[in-house]
Amino acid sequence: MEIVRSGGLGDPETFRSRQLTARQMLTGDLEGEDLEKFVEERVLATTLDKAVAWARGNAMFPLTFGLACCAIEMMSIVAARVDVARFGFEAFRASPRQADLLILSGRVSIKMAPVVRRIYDQMLEPKWVIAMGACSSSTGIFNNYAIVAADKFMPVDVHVPGCPPRPEALMHGILKLRNQIQLNPDQDWRTRYGGHGTEEVVLPGDRGA
Amino acid sequence: MTDLDAITRDVPYREREASIDISAFESQEGQEELLTLNFGPHHPATHGVLRLLTVLEGEVIRDIKPIIGYVHTGIEKTCEDKAYWKVIPVVERMDYLAYYFNAMAYCSAVEQLIGLEVPKRAQYLRVIHLELNRIMSHLVWLGTSCLDLGAISMFWYCFRDRESVLDLFEMSSGQRMHPRYIQVGGVFEDIPVGWADRVRRFCEEMPTRVDQYAALLDKNEIVVQRLRDVAVVPESTLLKLGVTGPLLRASGNPWDLRKAQPYSSYEDFAFQIPVGTIGDNYDRFRVRMQEMKESVKIIAQALDGLPEGPYITDDRKYALPPRHELATSMEALIHHFKLVTEGFRVPPGEVYAPIESPRGELGCFVRSDGSAKPARVHMRDPSFVNLQAIKVMCTDTYIADFIATLAMLDPVLGGIDR
């Protein structure tokens, strides 16, 4: 069986010289200009914001929020075929305080909507929402008294169409969100959606009305 | 700031919570410190959005009250607005793990109302898909139950097998979930070339897999300790509570509609009904594992005996004519037009058609008033009725036992809330 290496490591002719330079680096023999050139080739310079956004996007913790049929396909992305762990998102947290991605998988009934909103509010910034499936984005095939579309009461970042969307489609949506986070890290949802002025402040004397 | 005052004072959701009356709980005799704990609709261990108000004395549950409706979709009302054909995808999304069964119950009811004969090949194809769905539903049950018990690796094994079943569904109908394959009068289209071989290969592999899972779990000390002798309910109580399906079979009653009131050619197949002895969680677990193997037997027999013939009824008033006829036959064109625009009309009447879904008796009541839209569709969902048994099963048990019992109850909230 032949092992074919891709071209990412440079061409084979310079391999020996690069190997020698690396050994010199490790033994501490590389100095002066050679050292500077060596380091420059291997260091990526960026701003702190971009670095943090890159890290944030690669380590999203989804919330276990399965509502209906889409939840089964969401469980499928954790399973082995479409493995969400290869992107780092397999740690589904049960507590909203520990999660930053809310995947609304399933239909949101009017009884559940305040619960969803409350859980979204309990999540800490930065937080994102994926409305998975047709029922949470619009009301899907159930255009009736009992269902409400998710973006009527909470901001949604990515809508994934499908009924239910294939696990690959949901993965595509999650990766699109990851790109958004890494490129445009405007974490505060109020800034993203122009929602300033909607803050609810509960003053100490007003509780339990 | 005055607007904000108004907002904080006027939060109807908090008031709504106050309407649930727990004073009955608090006035129980012999009360030590009783704690009312809410297993909210968002919880990792309730299978779906089920809310349970539990009254705890230490770790022991003294009372439990399920509160449902958090995924109520108004499916039954939506069905009244759609033509009979269009109801099928709506009704499929009810019990979202047993979608072929939902469609089958509804189509059985409509076919009974019309008096339509389903061709033999279509019946066999329906049986194959229904049993594949039963295996898939039990696999998801097994995976999520073991996830609740802590045996997380079972989740991956079961979902790997689920993917094989979904591949078969995708090959026959194009969709993994909710495929609208079962139609009124038969099935949507015939199976493609090579599907039967793939199903046969699946049938050869599946019993080995189930045996592997059994080897992993059946005599596992933790599984036995957590499930043996937990939540034993006598069969008479279960019958009074209307419980059917594997829960009833685990307590010793071999009631299975596939044998008792065979529908869709189930009488042609030889299979056994696994029945438990004690009626505890361990029996429920073993019954479902064995049901998977029995389903494989049914599928193999159905494939061997699959007759040639039409896959949907020939009655053009209820099933679309094949497309090549539209070019030559005027009646076919008219039938096609009528079916696609208005849909078929069903003679007035009321019918209740029950079938055996993975969770119990799934019945569909259809009332028609002679028009092209049903006047009432009601799905008697097994989980909705089985959930009433949670109180009997979980009173005076520990919370950990309650989690295991809920897992063994196999509730699917889509069916409960509809």
Next chain:
Amino acid sequence: MPDATGLELLANELRDAGDDAVLDTVFFRGQATLLVQPGAVPAVLAFLRGWGYNFLASLHGVDYFPEEPRLGVHYEMLDMRNVDRISVKTRVHTEAPEVPSVVADWPTANHQEREVYDMFGVVFEGHPDLRRILMPEDYEGHPQRRDFPMGGEPVLFTHNTRNGPGWWDQS
């Protein structure tokens, strides 16, 4: 299913036993139905239990709008020994939607009667806890009645889409 003659025999027994409980019998597509007065429902079900129908498979409601009496409640009974099913149906008006509850003898009716109350407004007298089960508790109206609007939102096309500024257009 008891066949047509069996159904008639059963109905005659009931008529002899009770007073005007049975209004009609229907035998349609192989399924037997007894139409009874609302007040007689627990007695009829108890009678059927004596005949072997000891499993209440389903309790559901129907709205017969515009026929009166409008609200129907159906009880699907099952005899597991002889594998027989029979339906008991009763109808009430919206103005007086009271039906005696059967929860005492048939505990399976608990959630199912609550659902019929929630969706149709039929009040089951004697039910231990008659509250809404599927809709939020403070919901007004009974959704599955035929004259209750379907709700939902109109589908937006170009002819009915608002062209005015939306929330994203706060400039």
